[in-house]
């Protein structure tokens with residue numbers, strides 16, 4: 001992996017006040033250029049962590065629902081778009097079509113930077129090579145052609161919805177949801193991790209819904225249990241003891 005070249009593709013993030021950090025699997029993560037900010041991913045491997053926590057949640061959700069299921073994906077924290085690309089690729093490969101894909105990001109410039117990449121993938125070859133060379137694809141050569149041809153359609157399929165908040169949860173219908181909950185920790189995004197908020201969100205989920213996040217807290221565990229989710233008590237990534245992967249019964 002030529003990290004120097006990969007990092008050169010991310011100079012526009014630097015201009016917006018972020019620094020890139022190389023993680024152990026060769027992929028990059030971002031951090032605001034201030035001393036009190038947290039990196040977006042584990043330094044043990046940004047893409048590997050995303051595939052483990054959120055990619056496996058997509059797999060579980062698709063395996064446990066039929067191809068004609070209608071559902072919404074709620075991806076909280078667009079960030080660098082790893083979860084968007086992972087989920088979209090898996091959905092395409094599995095022939096699920098009846099879904100709405102909503103991605104939430106409170107920092108609008110991060111959405112613009114991600115859109116720039118999916119609208120012109122040829123300008124960011126090292127970024128997209130990360131995905132092609134990952135476990136998302138088995139036959140790298142032919143898959144890469146398919147990948148470049150389809151990734152542009154992600155910008156048409158995905159709806160960018162701004163910040164995820166209580167007002168948005170209130171507006172949700174009762175429906176099947178795949179929730180990729182990656183909008184930072186309870187320290188940084190406190191309101192999203194309260195029992196009040198989580199309970200309201202989980203009540204909107206119909207059976208078959210799936211909730212995944214890199215962390216596990218007592219409040220979240222209780223809210224899942226009270227809302228009939230089966231929590232698989234999945235091990236956390238790298239140094240983290242536990243993550244969360246739960247399905248509504």
Ligand SMILES: C[S@@+](CC[C@H](N)C(=O)[O-])C[C@H]1O[C@@H](n2cnc3c(N)ncnc32)[C@H](O)[C@@H]1O
Pocket residue numbers: 039040041050076077078079080081082083084104105106107110162163164165182183184189192
């Ligand atoms: C851990 S990063 C997300 C990484 C991302 N999933 C990826 O694949 O690269 C967390 C992101 O959540 C965003 N965020 C924080 N609070 C939010 C909220 N209430 N709604 C939407 N996004 C939020 C932050 O701006 C940040 O970009």
